[in-house]
Amino acid sequence: MKIRVILSGLLLSASIHGEGEPPPLIRHTWAGALSPFTSTETSISTKGEVEVRITPRRGAVYSYRTSLSLPELEQLDSQLDLSGFLAETPPPVGTAGLPEIPDLGMNTLEITRAEKKRMLKFQREESLEPLVQTLRLLVGQAVAVNEIETDGNIYSAxxxxxxxxxxxxxxxxxxxxxxxxxxxxxxxxxxxxxxxxxxxxxxxxxxxxxxxxxxxxxxxxxxxxxxxxxxxxxxxxxxxxxxxxxxxxxxxxxxxxxxxxxxxxxxxxxxxxxxxxxxxxxxxxxxxxxxxxxxxxxxxxxxxxxxxxxxxxxxxxxxxxxxxxxxxxxxxxxxxxxxxxxxxxxxxxxxxxxxxxxxxxxxxxxxxxxxxxxxxxxxxxxxxxxxxxxxxxxxxx
The missing domain is CATH 1.25.10 (Leucine-rich Repeat Variant)
Known part of the structure; x- marks a missing residue:
């Protein structure tokens, strides 16, 4: 079952990393109007280290750290392979088979693997949906932990x-x-x-x-x-x-x-x-x-x-x-x-x-x-x- 997380921005960003550190495996931005957040920033390194930084429309900015296990990293890698995102001839962008959702916002996805690197801007892409859903779950996890730790909306968490x-x-x-x-x-x-x-x-x-x-x-x-x-x-x-x-x-x-x-x-x-x-x-x-x-x-x-x-x-x-x-x-x-x-x-x-x-x-x-x-x-x-x-x-x- 998928968790539904409504976000205005999901950013897997190198800005979280310090000078001299390797670039993140994935960078992803999702910006839309219907969201409780002004922006979110997340970084996933090649070692599976994750940091999520969220800026709510109301309240203070907060950060959350976790790490992906080897099986979770392998799942992420498999989703990337299946998407064909880094293939010599990537699949065309399309939303066939995906339900219509108002205010999809704009996604910007940048992925680096070895010498390969690609960036794509899109509203919704069928081949990338499993990968994007995994990224949303990480942000949802950060939001849930923050709600619990700050005595926020426990039911939502x-x-x-x-x-x-x-x-x-x-x-x-x-x-x-x-x-x-x-x-x-x-x-x-x-x-x-x-x-x-x-x-x-x-x-x-x-x-x-x-x-x-x-x-x-x-x-x-x-x-x-x-x-x-x-x-x-x-x-x-x-x-x-x-x-x-x-x-x-x-x-x-x-x-x-x-x-x-x-x-x-x-x-x-x-x-x-x-x-x-x-x-x-x-x-x-x-x-x-x-x-x-x-x-x-x-x-x-x-x-x-x-x-x-x-x-x-x-x-x-x-x-x-x-x-x-x-x-x-x-x-x-x-x-x-x-x-x-x-x-x-x-x-x-x-x-x-x-x-x-x-x-x-x-x-x-x-x-x-x-x-x-x-x-x-x-x-x-x-x-x-x-x-x-x-x-x-x-x-x-």
């Missing part, structure tokens, strides 16, 4: 990552500034956006470590607990032990902020979505604390998503003296039945997982049938009668 950061040039360059921003912003929405960006630019372990630090911070724990966004599956899995630690630490505390109370309800749902089985003892402890007219201290329905281990942990509650605990056990088992393969494709167990669950449900079916007719607690009788058919359907081979 994160949006430059697009829906597929793997296709964005050097997304990892945003990781360090994002981590620092996460540690200082006091705005919940901005924090959520920054965490979204961090998940796109860091490993699952790095992401989980930043979240864990925020949750344990006395001053910022409330903010972090209410701002963790949905993340890629691997990052969600890495978060599980962090979220469970938070739940075990705070679940029985008498006084909590509204943010932490929200987290005590939201975090179990995330653990359930991952089928995180180390959370079973915590959820069972919650279920144990229910009864005697008291509801569980928080959600326990996630036990239904913990596979056969979750079912085994819940079944003993069918024999408890407390009617409320028996009701909750039946409800959890009914949810497990509803997650049988094919019931709800987006949420169901796969057939291999459910093959372990089905015999456990089949084994308790006679007990449930008896409870539906003779349990001393009317609420239990009603609950079993209501849910029995779902469990019966789930155990059919």
């Amino acid at each position: 994160i949006s430059r990552l697009g829906k597929d950061p793997a296709q964005v040039l050097q997304p990892g360059r945003l990781k360090k500034p994002l981590t620092k921003y996460i540690g200082r912003t006091a705005d919940r929405q901005h924090l959520e956006w920054a965490l979204t960006g961090l998940a796109a630019t860091s490993t699952p372990e790095e992401f989980a470590a930043v979240v864990a630090t925020g949750l344990k911070d006395e001053k910022r724990g409330d903010l972090m607990s209410n701002a963790i966004p949905s993340a890629p599956k691997e990052h969600e899995a890495a978060l599980c032990p962090v979220l469970l630690d938070f739940l075990e630490t705070h679940d029985t505390l008498p006084k909590l902020s509204k943010e932490k109370k929200y987290a005590l309800e939201a975090f179990p749902r995330r653990l359930g979505a991952q089928g995180y089985k180390p959370a079973i003892p915590f959820l069972i402890a919650r279920l144990e604390r229910s009864g005697q007219g008291k509801p569980p201290s928080g959600s326990v329905a996630e036990l239904a998503e913990m596979g056969a281990e979750g079912v085994r942990a819940v079944i003993p509650f069918l024999n408890r003296d407390d009617g409320q605990q028996r009701c909750r056990a039946v409800e959890i088992l009914a949810i497990t039945a509803a997650l049988a393969p094919g019931k709800h494709p987006a949420q169901s167990y796969d057939e291999a997982e459910y093959a372990e669950i089905r015999p456990l449900l089949r084994k308790i079916l006679p007990q449930l049938t008896t409870m539906a007719g003779s349990d001393p607690d009317q609420a239990v009788k009603y609950t079993v009668a209501r849910e029995l058919h779902r469990i019966q359907e789930a155990i059919e081979p």
Whole structure:
């Protein structure tokens, strides 16, 4: 996916280099009217050293440095070769196949390679589009880092990552500034956006470590607990032990902020979505604390998503003296039945997982049938009668 970056000028310029230094590999100028910048200047050396200098229409000039890896340099070189820009007979300038864009501005491209050198002025050139797009991504990277470091438009910075950061040039360059921003912003929405960006630019372990630090911070724990966004599956899995630690630490505390109370309800749902089985003892402890007219201290329905281990942990509650605990056990088992393969494709167990669950449900079916007719607690009788058919359907081979 390409990042869309609207610029008034992109200049890969020798003016950035000092006297006696070799000329840059590429020089490129893009000047147009519809842009937040008066000009931008960027230099790429033959060694892959990059410097971007941007002059906004408002605000101070700023610079950004990075470097291209060998594969990135090879990609740039390949784009240059494919364009035919330095060929003995360069292809004619043309825009066939390119969508019309108003105010294209004027490009000036100068490339030096060994003894070959060429400069071309154009509005848009199909053969050079991949190369020019790579250059725009470097400028977009500079703009994004500046927005983050100066507490600017964090949403704009994160949006430059697009829906597929793997296709964005050097997304990892945003990781360090994002981590620092996460540690200082006091705005919940901005924090959520920054965490979204961090998940796109860091490993699952790095992401989980930043979240864990925020949750344990006395001053910022409330903010972090209410701002963790949905993340890629691997990052969600890495978060599980962090979220469970938070739940075990705070679940029985008498006084909590509204943010932490929200987290005590939201975090179990995330653990359930991952089928995180180390959370079973915590959820069972919650279920144990229910009864005697008291509801569980928080959600326990996630036990239904913990596979056969979750079912085994819940079944003993069918024999408890407390009617409320028996009701909750039946409800959890009914949810497990509803997650049988094919019931709800987006949420169901796969057939291999459910093959372990089905015999456990089949084994308790006679007990449930008896409870539906003779349990001393009317609420239990009603609950079993209501849910029995779902469990019966789930155990059919």
